[in-house]
Amino acid sequence: MQRRKLLLTGGAVASTAFAGCLGGSDAEEEPGDDTDGSERTITVSESGEVHADPDLAVLQVGVESTGDDAEGVRDDLAERGDALYDALVEYGIDEDDITTDRFRIRDRIDHQRMREDGVEPDSEEELEPYVYYVGTHAYRVEVHAVDDAGEVVDTAVDAGADTVGRIEFTLSEDKRDELRQNALEEALDDADAEAEFIADQVDATVVEAKHVDTSGGGVSPVHEEYDLAEDDAADTAPETTLEPGDVTVSASVDVQYEMG
Structure with a gap:
């Protein structure tokens, strides 16, 4: 039997745009209880990404x-x-x-x-x-x-x-939710590490996360266009074989930390 092999590659852009800049950080001062009359904060943007077989x-x-x-x-x-x-x-x-x-x-x-x-x-x-x-x-x-x-x-x-x-x-909805949690965990771990590194560079410590935005990220499915006309032109009816690649699930976070 003649077999048609369609090799799939990465497809659509993530359904939700990333929030912030990957690996970016931003230090800022706000009024607070510090001895100089201000509260120091740092905002870190990070993203996480996981890959899985489609279900x-x-x-x-x-x-x-x-x-x-x-x-x-x-x-x-x-x-x-x-x-x-x-x-x-x-x-x-x-x-x-x-x-x-x-x-x-x-x-x-x-x-x-x-x-x-x-x-x-x-x-x-x-x-x-x-x-x-x-x-x-x-x-x-x-x-x-x-x-x-x-x-x-x-x-x-x-x-x-x-x-x-x-x-x-x-991905099915359950699988999508599970993988998004994994991507969020990766992004938050990276954000914590980035904040600790920057605080250390300015002789400070991270006190707590004051604000977290996890609205960014999305799912990038894999697509294939099927050419029915090519099948019609074949001498014998082929058996269609599809080989999908991995689906990518991403999540991004913007975290504002208070520094002491």
Whole structure:
């Protein structure tokens, strides 16, 4: 059997921008109880990053239709969309993990045929013979067994899918939360070390953390664009093999410390 190997690389930018500057620090003085009438503080910005294998694949698959009237396109989308849905369920995808991502029917004008016929319509009646309709019904499919993602793609194509959109390898919510905690721990440890180092350089000590901002960071999933046209051109139907890289989870912190 011919096998297609799609090697995935790092994808989207983190969903939330980093707060502050990596490794940056900022010393400042504020009114307090020190002998000179001021309170010394230092603000440190650090980030942590962890990597993990994805435990969730999100696919977009769909059917398309073209026809002379909207009703016919709608009926064709319904029939072929149901067949695609049933095939995914029969494969083993939970019904709750298959949801409609997009359903759309639009009218179009065949300008090329108008030019070939030498027609320049002056009214909607004259334009009507050149109007046609195109429709799309796309599903969002969550695959929790990541290693099965390639087989799910093949199942969809065999069931008549006209489109296979971007494939995203990411993390489930529980895994994402767990790894974010790890990244935060790394960032906070680095911030503490940075603050201790700077305080030592100015003959001071870190008293306590006065303010902590952990709003920065995010998740960088891995993406792959599936080329359905390339499969259609193959002599034999290939088996799709997907090899996702690691998903990156990042967290950043801004910590203000009081120095004594």
